Each structure stands twice: as C-alpha cells, then as structure tokens.
Amino acid sequence: MMRGARIARRGLSRLAAAVETATVPRMPAFDHVPLPYDGPSAAEIARKRAEFLSPSLFHFYSNPLNIVEGKMQYLYDEHGRRYLDAFAGIATVGCGHCHPDVVDAITVQARRLQHSTVLYLNHAIGDFAEALAAKMPGDLKVVFFTNSGTEANELAIMMARLYTGSHDIISLRNSYHGNAAGTMGATAQKNWKFSVVQSGVHHAVNPDPYRGAFGSDADKYVRDVHEVIEFGTTGQVAGFISEAIQGVGGIVEMTPGYLPLAYERVRKAGGLCIADEVQVGFARVGSHFWGFETHGVVPDIVTMAKVHYIYVSLATFFFLLRPARAVDQAIF
Ligand SMILES: Cc1ncc(COP(=O)(O)O)c(C=O)c1O
Incomplete structure (x- = not known):
C-alpha cells in the first residue's frame, strides 16, 4: 500500500475511534466477567430463526444483537460487549438479570422437585399465594x-362474565391485554389484532392526559364510559379492564381522578373492575407496589405476569380475585 494511503487510513481509523469515544458514553465499572462464548454466530442464529420459526416473530433492528449473557442491569453480546438494559425484557426482569438469589431459588427447587401437580400437596404454592x-x-x-x-x-x-351473568367488557383504547381469543378483543391496538371474532368488548376513550381527546379532564372521559354503557350495552356489563399505565401502548399514564370514577360507574352497571398489573405491578411504578394503588382504587380482580422475583422462582403468572362463591361454583 502507498505510504500516503496508509497514513490516510490510520488517520481515518483514529478519527473513527475518536468519534466512538465521543458519542458512546463510557460505562461505569462493573465487577463481572462474561463467560467465553462459543455458540453459533448472529448470522447463523438469524438463518435458523428464518428457517424454523414463524415469520411473525420479528425484531426491531436490521442487525439485531445476539444477547448471550445477563448480569443484573447489564447484558452482554457474543463478543463480551456490555449493554445497559433499559428494557428489562419488556419490563419482566424486575430485579435484574440472573440475580444470585433468584438463581439459587431456582437451582435449589430444581434439584429437589421439578414438577408436581395441585392434585397433591406441596407447600410452595400455598406459601407463595399467602x-x-x-x-x-x-x-x-x-x-x-x-x-x-x-x-x-x-x-x-x-x-x-360468569359471575355477573353479563357479557360486555369495557376496555380502553390503546390498551394491551394479550393476544388470545378473548384478550385480543380487550386489546385496542391495530398491530396486535387479527380479523377474527372478538365479541363483546367496547373501547372507551383513552384518558391519556397528554394526547387524549379531553386533556386531563377525568369527568369527560368517565362520561364516555357512561355513554358506552348507555348506548353500547344492555346497561349491565361484566366488567372493566385497564392498565394503571399503558405499557405496550407507549408508557401512557392515566388522567388523575379517572379510575375511581370509572370504577364507580362500572360497578353501578353491575360490572367487576379488573386491574391489569402485568407491566406496572411489583413496585415497578416506584411509589407503590401495585399500579392501581396510585389511583386510590381497589379492584375486584388483579392480573399479573412478567415477574422474576425471588419468591417466584418457578410459577410466575397468576391472578388474584376477591373471594366470590358464585364464581367458584360457576367454574369448578
Ligand atoms: C399490560 C399487559 N397485559 C397483558 C400482557 C400479556 O402478557 P403475556 O405476554 O405474558 O401473555 C402484556 C404483555 O406484554 C401486557 O403488557
């Protein structure tokens, strides 16, 4: 190579390094050395995914990271490069990646008993429920x-529905509650809906204080719940479901004062109030353990998931409800 070209190339790589150090913030020191990675390359993994997995599994990037290890708030790619995880697996890894206490609880349990059934006794399920x-x-x-x-x-x-004998559910626009037959109806984002029957769910105006139709006027949003009940149902509803902060919808907070009024109106129509704590529960809002507590309400049913907690080493998904004899009878 000509000497001039070599010097130019050296200059360019120094410039690239300078740009990198200028734009990529230096990570704080962290006492963890990732294990050497000898698995398949990112390209090989992408090829296998394309060949054997449904094309509906998409990723957000043209060159997605190959994440091979996690430790607390950090993730590591196949080259050992460390990333701050600001996403926590869609708000799932509540106390960090591979927290030693969680790993220990899983390991101890897996060594002792990996599977049983509720037909027999084991203390763990009752302890956890308690x-x-x-x-x-x-x-x-x-x-x-x-x-x-x-x-x-x-x-x-x-x-x-079984408890109230009514069918209609009220959900909020821009909400996400799941992607199966019934929950797809409650979900109100076109990205997560398909053209299949989704009966009996009405979507009230989203009480989004920032972009919402009525700003942060709780009364006007609750008026919409009232109108949905009056004009879209028999006047009796099965329930109302909402997140305290919409997660998949873009971390959208709820107009203060809305939830107590909406609950009151729904209960007047015979409905139960369901708090979906899948993304906000387990202290993820910071000030309270449950998101609904930030609104001063007590729901009738609370649903939750996406938690890796010390107590929750094996069974991670569940929902809670008020004792309701009629419901028990209806289901069992
Ligand atoms: C608020 C909310 N509810 C329900 C769900 C569905 O949970 P899962 O993915 O465990 O089925 C999600 C998933 O992102 C969610 O964010």
Missing part, C-alpha cells in the same frame, strides 16, 4: 395461578 395475598389491599386474598398474562386476563374476563 405472600402475594399479604401484598394486596382489601379482601383480595385468593390467588389462581396461570401460565401467562394473556391467560390470566382471559380467565379474569371469563370469570367476570
């Missing part, structure tokens, strides 16, 4: 474990 119930206000003291947030919401909606 611990969860202790975190709940009012008479929210009965837990039902399911396999995902979607499943918890499916069951909550079905139980509200």
Whole structure:
C-alpha cells in the first residue's frame, strides 16, 4: 500500500475511534466477567430463526444483537460487549438479570422437585399465594395461578362474565391485554389484532392526559364510559379492564381522578373492575407496589405476569380475585 494511503487510513481509523469515544458514553465499572462464548454466530442464529420459526416473530433492528449473557442491569453480546438494559425484557426482569438469589431459588427447587401437580400437596404454592395475598389491599386474598398474562386476563374476563351473568367488557383504547381469543378483543391496538371474532368488548376513550381527546379532564372521559354503557350495552356489563399505565401502548399514564370514577360507574352497571398489573405491578411504578394503588382504587380482580422475583422462582403468572362463591361454583 502507498505510504500516503496508509497514513490516510490510520488517520481515518483514529478519527473513527475518536468519534466512538465521543458519542458512546463510557460505562461505569462493573465487577463481572462474561463467560467465553462459543455458540453459533448472529448470522447463523438469524438463518435458523428464518428457517424454523414463524415469520411473525420479528425484531426491531436490521442487525439485531445476539444477547448471550445477563448480569443484573447489564447484558452482554457474543463478543463480551456490555449493554445497559433499559428494557428489562419488556419490563419482566424486575430485579435484574440472573440475580444470585433468584438463581439459587431456582437451582435449589430444581434439584429437589421439578414438577408436581395441585392434585397433591406441596407447600410452595400455598406459601407463595399467602405472600402475594399479604401484598394486596382489601379482601383480595385468593390467588389462581396461570401460565401467562394473556391467560390470566382471559380467565379474569371469563370469570367476570360468569359471575355477573353479563357479557360486555369495557376496555380502553390503546390498551394491551394479550393476544388470545378473548384478550385480543380487550386489546385496542391495530398491530396486535387479527380479523377474527372478538365479541363483546367496547373501547372507551383513552384518558391519556397528554394526547387524549379531553386533556386531563377525568369527568369527560368517565362520561364516555357512561355513554358506552348507555348506548353500547344492555346497561349491565361484566366488567372493566385497564392498565394503571399503558405499557405496550407507549408508557401512557392515566388522567388523575379517572379510575375511581370509572370504577364507580362500572360497578353501578353491575360490572367487576379488573386491574391489569402485568407491566406496572411489583413496585415497578416506584411509589407503590401495585399500579392501581396510585389511583386510590381497589379492584375486584388483579392480573399479573412478567415477574422474576425471588419468591417466584418457578410459577410466575397468576391472578388474584376477591373471594366470590358464585364464581367458584360457576367454574369448578
Ligand atoms: C399490560 C399487559 N397485559 C397483558 C400482557 C400479556 O402478557 P403475556 O405476554 O405474558 O401473555 C402484556 C404483555 O406484554 C401486557 O403488557
């Protein structure tokens, strides 16, 4: 190579390094050395995904990261490069990646007993239910474990229908509650809907204080709930479902004062109030353990998922409801 070209190339790479150090903030020191990675390359993984997985599984980037290890707030790619995880697996990894206490709890349990069934006794499910119930206000003291947030919401909606004898559910526009037969109806974002029957869900105007039609006027938004009940239903509804902060919808807060009024109106129509805590529960709002507590309400059913907590080493998804004999009878 000509000497001039070599010097120019050296200059360019120095410039690139300078740009990189100028634009990429230096990570704070962290006492963890990722294990050497000898798995397949990102390209090989992408090829296999394309060949064997549904094309509906998309990623957000033209060159997605190959994440091979996690430690607390950090993730590592196949080259050992460290990234700050500001996403926490869609708000799932509540106390960091591979927290040693969580890993220990899983390991101890997996060594002792990997699977059983509720047909036999084992203390863990009752202990966990008791611990969860202790975190709940009012008479929210009965837990039902399911396999995902979607499943918890499916069951909550079905139980509200069976308990009230009504069919109509009120949900909010821009909400996300899951992607199965019933929950897709409650979800109100076109990205997550398909052209299949989604019966009996009405979407009230979203009380978004920033972009919402009525700014932060709680009364006007509740007036819409009233009108949905008056003009879209028999006047009796099965329930109302909402997130305290919409997660998939873009971290959208709710107009203050809305939820107590909406709950009041829905209960007047015979409905149960369901709080979807899948993204906001477990202290993720900071000030309170549950998102609904920030609005001063007590729901009738609380659904939750996406938690990796020390207590929750194996069973992670569940929902809670007030004791309701009629519901028990209807289901079992
Ligand atoms: C608020 C909310 N509810 C329900 C769900 C569905 O939970 P899962 O993905 O565990 O089925 C999600 C998932 O993102 C969610 O954000």
